[in-house]
Amino acid sequence: MRQVELRHLRYFVAVAEAGSMMAGARAVGIVQPALSRQIRELEEAIGTPLLVRRSTGVALTAAGASFLRDATRILTELQASRDRALRSAAGQLGELRLGVLPNYFPLPVVSDVLKAFRDTCPDVMLSIAPRLSSEQAAAIARGELDGGIMAWRQDVAPHLSGLRLLRDRFVLAMLSTPGQRVRAPRRLAELAGAPFIWFDPLRSSAQHRFLLEQCRRAGFTPRIAQVGSDIPTLIGLVAAGMGYAFVPESTSPMCPRTVRLVALDELASRFDVEFVYDGQADSPVVRRFLAALRTTVSA
């Protein structure tokens, strides 16, 4: 048995709406005998008459009325499918799964770009998961995330593309009790032997290696008194007087007044906080996000 084609549906709808083969043929731009044959073919494919032929035109059978509703809907759905495909290609439809390094979530540039993206692409479903840089890199490689905001991309994901959001650097976080005046160290070497609250080296190995290397160059190995897995923990421990910590300068807004951030010469070299994505994947939604990001960063 021959297959039903959309042509059959288009013709059938035209005939049903026009009320006659003649008028339907005129509507679709073919001649009546050709249309009659196509309708007959459709009826054979469906397996039941859809029209009753009268000398005054055609009338729908019960099956025809049912099929007319369905055919009309299918035709409009095809049109909608095309529109959705085009919007998907333009990055205006779909989803964007992002990872964000938790300590950078509160940054204005992050919330700004998310807002800008939501404004330009309101129909893209945006999902944001807090993840460490290395976890993000792995998820992006596996296709489970479309991109993420992280630091130290060149260490954890050299094969992925990145667009810089900002440049950050490490500063020393130290206790600064209001009444008590404590001299801030100027050079790293002054901290030899001092107790440190350290990044969890397993979870943030890139920063770990960088900071260890800086201390080694300053001639000492830091005495690690505590380990913290995230920035608020580190800062909390500093505020509790447990020791010093190295934290990204951009996290200063979340420091209490009793914690003072001190820039050290040896830690002057900055590192990038980037939006990282798979440049090979060529996702239209990611392209849209990159555009939103560029305008936000340059503004």
Next chain:
Amino acid sequence: MRQVELRHLRYFVAVAEAGSMMAGARAVGIVQPALSRQIRELEEAIGTPLLVRRSTGVALTAAGASFLRDATRILTELQASRDRALRSAAGQLGELRLGVLPNYFPLPVVSDVLKAFRDTCPDVMLSIAPRLSSEQAAAIARGELDGGIMAWRQDVAPHLSGLRLLRDRFVLAMLSTPGQRVRAPRRLAELAGAPFIWFDPLRSSAQHRFLLEQCRRAGFTPRIAQVGSDIPTLIGLVAAGMGYAFVPESTSPMCPRTVRLVALDELASRFDVEFVYDGQADSPVVRRFLAALRTTVSA
């Protein structure tokens, strides 16, 4: 621009599911170059690439993933549309709008046939409207009802087809106070001058004419003391001692004990209570209902 055809959708789905043009071509039973061309045509019709060609096969673009979902759905919907059309043609899907003469609603044969129909055609939406015979006939002619259960079809709708449910006749309803012994009339002529509660002649002109004619033949014109629009009203007025009434014998179950029904020789001629429908319309659902009706009546 060429039109999209279902062939394109079938091919595209096959390719997407198979992961390569080669395998997709095998799946749909054509050779790979032919398939490649059809896919390209589809992409041109949609207006954006749906696949990325790799040497290992093909991968979906974002637009392709969107269109794949839609195309799959459209294809299954077409299948469902065909099924619905066939079920509509078989009278197993659709709606059946019936009118029922209110006094015949309580009859066992009516509820039996409705139940039988609902059992054989559970997916047909059944709507039942209480209507007088003449209203039913007009509504059926206008296509607002598919059929109805009425009396006096030959008077109100001679052009419509009918299938008899039962034969009824008129009897005299009269007051019969328990203690008081009243002689029942045997002949219509005995009722000359007696007060009658009469059918509303505007609403039930066929019965009106029949009963008037019988009285005229018996040599008198009934004295109409009251007019009632429905059977319960008539019976209620008889029970209230307002006079005599002619009611269909089949309505006896709804008479109180104080109302006695008396058969008169002149009213012996019976009339049909029929399921009435438009025999020209050839509705599958009505055919199903007729089948249910025939088995119910013969049982």
Next chain:
DNA sequence: TCATGGGTATACCTGGAAGGCATGGCCTGA
């Protein structure tokens, strides 16, 4: 009752598109 006209079906033909075949180019992996 017959002519007329609007509508549909049938027969036949033609052009174009779908599909088959052969082949070339490209990428990948051994």
Next chain:
DNA sequence: TCAGGCCATGCCTTCCAGGTATACCCATGA
């Protein structure tokens, strides 16, 4: 660097959608 998949291109054949002419059917009205 070669072999093997995979996709694209070019050409040919077949088949079918659509066009033309005409017959048929039925309702309407003179």
